[in-house]
Amino acid sequence: MFPHLQWFLDHPILTGLAAALLFELATIFLRFGFNLSAPKVTKPLSRFTNGYRIHHGYPGLALLLLIPLFPLSQNMESLAIIIALMLAISDAFHHALILPILSGHHEFDIKYPDTSL
Numbered sequence: 352m353f354p355h356l357q358w359f360l361d362h363p364i365l366t367g368l369a370a371a372l373l374f375e376l377a378t379i380f381l382r383f384g385f386n387l388s389a390p391k392v393t394k395p396l397s398r399f400t401n402g403y404r405i406h407h408g409y410p411g412l413a414l415l416l417l418i419p420l421f422p423l424s425q426n427m428e429s430l431a432i433i434i435a436l437m438l439a440i441s442d443a444f445h446h447a448l449i450l451p452i453l454s455g456h457h458e459f460d461i462k463y464p465d466t467s468l
Contacts, residue, residue: 363429367436374441379449390464397463404463406446411438 359366381387390404397403414435418428446459 360429363432367433370437371440402462406442407438408442411435
């Protein structure tokens with residue numbers, strides 16, 4: 352369907368790592384350029400999650416674990432790997448490295464903190 356994109360699907364790990372870097376750059380831009388932090392922006396969702404935060408790394412890890420359980424075409428499997436790596440790696444990188452350096456705290460909260468202050 353998109354023959355010029357086939358290289359990316361043929362190299363899902365490299366593409367997933369590159370996508371994670373781009374996703375993280377966008378996250379940094381939104382966080383520090385527009386002062387949009389996930390706990391503040393997604394706080395209304397807490398009523399659906401009983402106050403628990405759903406980091407984007409969670410669905411990434413879940414997808415990585417589920418990929419082998421479903422029969423997928425090679426292209427769909429590659430796309431799933433790319434998306435899973437992008438989500439999982441960017442979230443881990445964000446909380447383990449970027450936030451501690453730039454804000455002084457990892458902000459990997461299991462439940463939503465009080466953001467009303």
